[in-house]
Amino acid sequence: MFNPQLDKDGKLKHLLSIEGLPKSILNHILDTADSFAGVGEREVKKVPLLRGKTVCNIFFENSTRTRTTFEIAAKRLSADVINLNVGTSSQSKGETILDTVENLTAMHADVFVVRHAESGAAHLIARHVQPHVHVINAGDGRHAHPTQGLLDVYTIRRYKPDMHNLKVALVGDVLHSRVARSEIHALTTLGVPEVRVIAPKTLLPGFVERLGVQVYHDMREGLKDVDVIMMLRLQNERMSGALLPSAQEYFKCFGLTQEKLALAKPDAIVMHPGPMNRGVEIDSAVADGSQSVILPQVTYGIAVRMAVMSILAGNS
Amino acid sequence: MKIHISNGRLIDPKNGIDTHTDLFVAAGRIAGIGAKPEGFTAEQTIDASNLVVCPGFVDLSARLREPGSEYRATLKSELRAAAAGGVTSLSCPPDTEPVLDEPGLVEMLRYRAKKLEIAHVYPLGALTRQLKGEQLTEMAELTEAGCAGFSQADTAIIDTRVLWRALQYAATFGYTVWLRPEEPYLAKDGVAHDGEIAARLGLKGIPVAAEALAIASILRIARDTGAKVHLSRLSTAEGVDLVREAKKQGVMVTCDVSINHLHLTEHDIGFFNANCHLRPPLRSQRDKDSLCAGLADGTIDAICSDHAPVDEDAKLLPFAEAEPGATGLELLLPLTLKWAAQNRVSLIDAIARITHAPALILGIDAGELSVDAAADICMFDPERYWQVTPATLLSQGKNTPFIGTEVAGKVHYTLLDGQLVHSL
Numbered sequence: 160m161f162n163p164q165l166d167k168d169g170k171l172k173h174l175l176s177i178e179g180l181p182k183s184i185l186n187h188i189l190d191t192a193d194s195f196a197g198v199g200e201r202e203v204k205k206v207p208l209l210r211g212k213t214v215c216n217i218f219f220e221n222s223t224r225t226r227t228t229f230e231i232a233a234k235r236l237s238a239d240v241i242n243l244n245v246g247t248s249s250q251s252k253g254e255t256i257l258d259t260v261e262n263l264t265a266m267h268a269d270v271f272v273v274r275h276a277e278s279g280a281a282h283l284i285a286r287h288v289q290p291h292v293h294v295i296n297a298g299d300g301r302h303a304h305p306t307q308g309l310l311d312v313y314t315i316r317r318y319k320p321d322m323h324n325l326k327v328a329l330v331g332d333v334l335h336s337r338v339a340r341s342e343i344h345a346l347t348t349l350g351v352p353e354v355r356v357i358a359p360k361t362l363l364p365g366f367v368e369r370l371g372v373q374v375y376h377d378m379r380e381g382l383k384d385v386d387v388i389m390m391l392r393l394q395n396e397r398m399s400g401a402l403l404p405s406a407q408e409y410f411k412c413f414g415l416t417q418e419k420l421a422l423a424k425p426d427a428i429v430m431h432p433g434p435m436n437r438g439v440e441i442d443s444a445v446a447d448g449s450q451s452v453i454l455p456q457v458t459y460g461i462a463v464r465m466a467v468m469s470i471l472a473g474n475s
Numbered sequence: 476m477k478i479h480i481s482n483g484r485l486i487d488p489k490n491g492i493d494t495h496t497d498l499f500v501a502a503g504r505i506a507g508i509g510a511k512p513e514g515f516t517a518e519q520t521i522d523a524s525n526l527v528v529c530p531g532f533v534d535l536s537a538r539l540r541e542p543g544s545e546y547r548a549t550l551k552s553e554l555r556a557a558a559a560g561g562v563t564s565l566s567c568p569p570d571t572e573p574v575l576d577e578p579g580l581v582e583m584l585r586y587r588a589k590k591l592e593i594a595h596v597y598p599l600g601a602l603t604r605q606l607k608g609e610q611l612t613e614m615a616e617l618t619e620a621g622c623a624g625f626s627q628a629d630t631a632i633i634d635t636r637v638l639w640r641a642l643q644y645a646a647t648f649g650y651t652v653w654l655r656p657e658e659p660y661l662a663k664d665g666v667a668h669d670g671e672i673a674a675r676l677g678l679k680g681i682p683v684a685a686e687a688l689a690i691a692s693i694l695r696i697a698r699d700t701g702a703k704v705h706l707s708r709l710s711t712a713e714g715v716d717l718v719r720e721a722k723k724q725g726v727m728v729t730c731d732v733s734i735n736h737l738h739l740t741e742h743d744i745g746f747f748n749a750n751c752h753l754r755p756p757l758r759s760q761r762d763k764d765s766l767c768a769g770l771a772d773g774t775i776d777a778i779c780s781d782h783a784p785v786d787e788d789a790k791l792l793p794f795a796e797a798e799p800g801a802t803g804l805e806l807l808l809p810l811t812l813k814w815a816a817q818n819r820v821s822l823i824d825a826i827a828r829i830t831h832a833p834a835l836i837l838g839i840d841a842g843e844l845s846v847d848a849a850a851d852i853c854m855f856d857p858e859r860y861w862q863v864t865p866a867t868l869l870s871q872g873k874n875t876p877f878i879g880t881e882v883a884g885k886v887h888y889t890l891l892d893g894q895l896v897h898s899l
Binding site for chain 2 (some may be wrong): 255283301
């Protein structure tokens with residue numbers, strides 16, 4: 160089966176999922192992000208790499224944070240940026256995804272940043288765009304959120320450069336999380352030897368261990384000696400019902416507190432893709448504590464997205 | 476029309492015949508086998524050298540999209556596809572628009588199909604009104620109108636008391652009840668096998684338990700009510716085991732499997748290939764192997780095409796939103812032959828599963844080449860390869876996971892009641 164993300168020379172054409180990307184491409188993105196990390200601190204926060212190119216953010220599902228970071232990244236690369244919240248306009252009028260994409264292609268966009276509520280939407284679009292267009296998946300259903308996965312491993316690399324000697328734990332709703340899937344693939348591809356998932360059985364997909372992770376249901380056991388704790392967001396509508404009895408019980412069993420954090424290595428870092436539910440998956444004292452790298456994650460997110468866009472444009 | 480079919484390899488599973496001999500057709504029926512009947516003068520001779528001459532195929536599940544969804548396919552286009560695939564009798568599920576729950580609708584469909592004279596259509600009536608699983612349909616009236624059995628199509632009956640009553644009522648008259656076994660709550664919103672691929676791709680899963688639980692309760696109720704039950708399109712190894720056990724215990728149950736599930740697994744979804752969005756979902760390699768073995772050992776009685784033409788736009792959507800189904804009438808033969816070759820099943824045994832066996836399930840006089848039987852005949856070249864492309868398929872639906880692949884087995888001639896309805 161051909162890999163729809165790579166061109167015939169094996170270069171990155173679209174970024175749809177971390178899965179299936181070779182380690183060399185991931186490292187190339189992370190190394191490139193390193194070179195962009197300083198741009199935001201300069202007085203002139205711009206490099207001219209995407210001058211004359213148009214980046215189109217198509218969001219079939221609402222998002223402020225991800226869209227904004229993509230927008231900033233594109234603007235720092237000197238691209239023209241168009242934002243479209245399709246969820247509220249065309250789709251309700253019966254226009255299909257591919258109609259929307261064709262219309263935007265006619266406007267000569269070069270890069271599509273796409274978010275959609277259904278798994279596989281970015282793949283569908285990538286299959287149908289014109290050859291010069293690049294597609295970046297900004298989240299599709301439960302499937303993938305590759306730039307988030309990349310910025311997370313980038314953050315880990317900044318704090319723990321020796322990836323081959325790490326124990327990483329993901330805690331929370333893996334079942335519904337595209338972030339978790341992308342993080343898992345990024346970590347295993349980069350050679351992290353031990354990736355754990357910690358969650359109740361109701362929040363884990365069947366056969367999750369086939370993704371190359373070790374499964375824990377007891378958070379205290381799962382956090383023992385880990386170097387990195389990656390918390391996942393629990394959506395409000397899933398807090399009470401057949402998946403979980405209540406937010407309170409969830410916090411008690413799977414929320415990250417100072418006391419549970421103490422079970423990890425003393426220099427362990429705490430991450431969260433945001434937006435956080437304080438008091439549900441994470442205690443404020445931990446989120447704002449000295450081991451938290453949640454805000455640096457956001458900053459690095461811009462550098463990583465700049466790296467992805469510049470590499471794609473360079474591969475045209 | 477008197478037709479002499481010469482030099483073919485005649486295979487008739489019902490009568491255990493597999494030999495090179497001639498076949499004579501007159502007045503729409505089979506007039507003779509081997510020796511020319513007295514006074515027979517052929518008006519047409521078909522040279523069937525290198526061809527297998529066998530009964531026209533009987534397909535247990537073909538959606539014709541009429542009434543209601545003619546923009547997707549018409550009776551004419553799909554019956555032509557049937558003829559091109561060697562299918563001369565087919566049964567269609569009742570989930571049309573409107574649902575086939577009124578005798579008048581069934582009569583209309585039968586009439587329209589009959590007028591076309593391309594294939595025999597045996598509608599399945601709805602088991603409950605509007606398929607809602609609440610109120611029984613007029614099964615006796617519907618049978619009179621031409622229904623060959625009663626089905627819930629893809630909508631399960633949630634209320635087990637209604638299911639019990641429906642089976643009791645059908646058993647009163649000896650009607651067969653066709654059910655696709657799937658527990659609706661466990662399967663809710665699911666689009667793929669609840670396994671490794673669904674976990675990786677982030678698709679909502681349908682667990683094996685959904686099929687196993689449904690089969691277990693259907694078989695239990697069938698045993699108590701004495702109803703004849705046909706389970707449509709098994710997809711799991713556990714399902715095959717349950718049916719095998721039930722048959723041993725003498726429960727009156729038959730079942731079928733679709734051509735797709737004999738050859739494909741969850742892995743074929745690849746990068747969200749919407750053509751692999753099927754009902755039931757493609758499952759694991761182990762399940763596929765059990766289906767193939769269960770078909771070979773007779774636990775599974777028949778193979779169906781599970782023909783469901785879907786227009787292109789309905790597949791050009793993210794996997795979960797894409798409409799499930801695949802076109803299949805023209806692939807029934809090649810994919811049956813492929814299963815036979817891979818599982819070392821003889822040609823005669825393979826053909827039995829798409830002729831005599833499904834005819835028995837439908838309770839129709841078809842699927843055999845006895846003298847005086849209707850001359851529904853298929854002649855095919857088992858060695859001829861062809862490529863499945865939108866252009867080579869007559870069906871209006873071009874959606875199949877096999878698009879682009881090469882398959883062996885091409886139908887050269889199809890006769891319906893002694894009339895040539897397809898020739899290459």
